[in-house]
Amino acid sequence: MQVHVKDEGDGPTLLFLHGMFASLHTWDPWAKAFVDQHRVVRVDLPGFGITGPHPHGDYSLRASMYLLESIREKLGIEQWSVIGNSMGGGLALSYAQLYPEHTENVVLFNGGRLLPAASETEPVPKPALDTEHEQDPTSKPAPDTEPEQDPAPKPAPDTEHEQDPTSKPAPDTEHEQEPAPKPALGTEPDSNTSTATATETSNQPDNVSGERQSLVLRALASPSLRKALSVLTPKFIIERALKEVYGNPDRLQPGTVTRYYELLRREGNRQAYLNRREMRPRRSGNLPDLPELANPSVLPELPILPEPTSLNDSKVPVLILWGRLDSWIPVRVGYRLHEAIDHSRLIIYEDLGHVPMEEDPERAITDVKEFLMRVDSVPTNSSR
Known part of the structure; x- marks a missing residue:
């Protein structure tokens, strides 16, 4: 299959993975910010953006991991830092567990999942990969394959600054995680329920259980509505969904709405979303995520994924960034991930939603740059 990839710059490599309904364009401000000192690789994952649907309709975790490894090998990259949002964050964390030797750091924006301790024995399909990548950041895309880039949303002023990791955050804006029982690393943080039990929230910071609810996700739980939206997707629906994922809808730019609308x-791509949902385990109220299993009847032969590795054993540094106003994946999932991963750092954005890296790229870029510069000296399991 052909995969739309942008490959720019030189230096330590950063791989950027987008979330559901998005594309590599969500990382445009990030490419501009990092390309002077890094090699920046961005991917339209199958079913999204220019890449379009997988030829076999396979959106399994194994297929996705094999795709990322194929891209890494084709581009001649030995090691990279993997940065992902939402679904892309889940892929980033899974990749780090499966390929720790190729993972320098992991950065998660409102997303992530931990794999079971032992790998599944079912094989991963081997797609025919024809990776198209652009190395000249000034080159223009072919007009028949890539729509014109919409201007990135103007970032809000950088009003949040990181404190010294050893100092306590201000109690009215930041919260330090109280000690809580760590979930087993073989368990996936529960991002699927809309409310938490008292046990789940008793050691969490204030407002963790006061979560915003997504009307769009609730609507997408209807099979008939999903089928209708696969052939008819009014632009106002896209705008409504984007306003939900922003903590401050006033930051949403018209060009961003147009970009999401045109690429969806x-x-x-719309049918790919339905196929992805159908392959998922049946859970009520789920945030769309990559399924665990593929349909072996339509797949060619069979490489097998390596054993997942405990991130605590591999010591891959992990930065977790979460918008507290996320209506798609509640902030408590970020706290659980932080508790489960020893070598992790947690930053909560009090005024941002599900896509902090798009809603306020300037602020998030500053935090990620600082993490990458001093990752070796960051205290284990610190938060702010």
Whole structure:
């Protein structure tokens, strides 16, 4: 299959993975910010953006991992830092567990999942990969394959600054995690329920259980509505969904809405979303995520994933950034991930939503740059 990849710059490599309904364009401000000192690789994952649907309709975790490894090998990259949002964060964390030797750091924006301790024995399909990548950041995309880039949303002023990791955060804006029982690393943080039990929240910071609810996700739980949206997707629906994922809807730019709308309407992308949902385990109220299993009846032969590695054993540094106003994946999931991963750092943005890296790129870029510069000296399991 052909995969739309942008490959720019030189230096330590950063891989950027987008979330559900998004594309590599969500990382445009990030490419501009990092390309002077890094090699920046961005991918339109199958079913999204220019890449379009997977030829076999396979959106399994194994297929996704094999795709990322194929890209890494084709581009001749030995090691990279993997940065992902939402679904892309889940992929980033899974990749770090499966390929720790190729993972320098992990950065999660409102997303992530931990794999079971032992790998599944079912094989991963081997797609025919024809990676298209652009190395000249000034080159223009071919007009028949890539829509014109919409201007990135203007970032809000950088009003949040990181404190010294050893100092306590201000009690009215930041919260330090109280000690809580750590979930087993073989368990996936529960991002699927809309409320938490008292046990789940008793050691969490204030407002963790006061979560915003997504009307769009609740609507997408209806099979009939999903089918209708696969052939008819009004632009106002896209705008409503984006306003939900922003902590401050006033930050949403018209060009961003247009970009999401046009790329979602690329042939096959809406049906790919339905196919992805159908492959998922049946859970009520789920945030769309990559399924665990593929349909072996439509797949060619069979490489197998390596054993997942405990991130605490591999000591891959992990930065977790979460918008407290996320209506898609509640902030308590970020706290659980932080508790489960020893070598992790947690930053909570009090005024941002599900896509902090898009809603306020300037602020998030500053935090990620600082993490990458001093990752070796960051105290284990610190938070702010």
